[in-house]
Structures are given as structure tokens and as C-alpha cells.
Amino acid sequence: MRVVCLISGEGTNLQALIDWQADGLLGDARIVAVISNAAAALGLERAGNAGIPTKILSHRDFSNRSAFDHALIQFIDVYEPNLVVLAGFMRILTSGFVTHYEKRLINMHPSLLPKYKGLNTHKRALGAGEKNAGATVHWVTPELDAGDIIRQVEVPISAEDTEETLKAKVLDAEHRLYPSVIRDLSLGLIKC
């Protein structure tokens, strides 16, 4: 299963995938390329260190979302992916893009969906006095963070948690969840 990862930033989820692959734990999945919309993304360095081809496509070079998404499709399809993985990718995608990768496009979202779609999930969960936060892997559909849930993990919130400590705890859970889902998809253990 050929996997293309889209990133925008730190790339710690990407690093978890790289590490599982290096340890032979990613099933039949193989990361064939990493594409970032931000030139400064640390994840590009992580991919480079692992010998994975990288590309940068800045959304700022396009006048609208569909022009960017169209160019992004051209970049991605060179690698003939069976799966496109959003790993901290921070641009909302048009329905044209999403439809092109129907059943081949997944996202990691840092909340217990359907709660807290969109941005600033940890701040909102803390503000609402939630007892649990978490992370969700879901199929991407045109409607933001609303596609079918593949798998999610809960992370307990403690009274001392701040946005920063909660983010770190949830990220830690993400780093086990995402590789295990991609492994299971590659082995046919998860149905579309």
C-alpha cells in the first residue's frame, strides 16, 4: 500500500509512521512521499532523514483553494498512492480534492469526534470541563471532520491539565493510533 503523507508542521505523527515502518510494524504500508504546504515544516526534515522524497507546494502561490487543490492532486498522483494521509495538514480541502481520493483519504483529528470539530480542540475541551479528551482517525469527506470514524482513543483530562499538557498527552496517543490504523488498513483488517 503506497502512502503519501500531507503535512504542514512539526510532523511528529509522520515521525511515528516512519519509526513503525523502520521497525517493520507498518504492515504492507510504505510511505512513498511527503508533501507540505509550508516550506518551514519540520516534518520535511524528518522525511529527508528517512530517505523519503519530499515536495513543497505553498498555498500562497495560488489565488484560490481549488487552484491549490488541483495542483496538489498533480503532485500527489505522481506517486500513485493507495492511501493519502493527512498528518497535521492544516488546509481545508475542496470537495473536488476529497472526491478525487474517495475512500483513500484519512485524517487524524485531536478530539473525540463528533465533539470539537475544527481548530483549538484542547482549549475548547478544557473550557467545557470535559473529563476526557482524545484523538480520532476518520475518512475525509467534503464536510470538515465529519467523515466516518475509523478508530478513536480516549485520554483522561486531569484537573492540572493546561492546553499544553493536554496537547502533549493526546499527541502521545496519536503516535500509537495513526500507525496502527494505517497498518490495519494495509492488511485489509479495516473495511472502507
Ligand code: NHR
Ligand atoms: N478537508 C475536508 N474537506 N474535510 C476534512 O475533514 C478535513 C479537510 C482538511 C483538513 C484536518 C483538520 C482537522 O483535523 C482536515 C480535515 C485545517 C482546518 C482549518 O481551519 C480545520 C480542520 C483541519 C485542518 N484550516 C484553515 C484554512 O483556512 C487554516 C488554518 C491554518 O493555516 O492554521 O484552511 O481539524
Ligand code: GAR
Ligand atoms: C496533531 O495533534 C494533529 O491531530 C493535529 O495537529 C497536530 C499535528 O502534529 N491536526 C489538526 O489539528 C488538523 N487540523 P504533528 O505535525 O506533530 O503530527
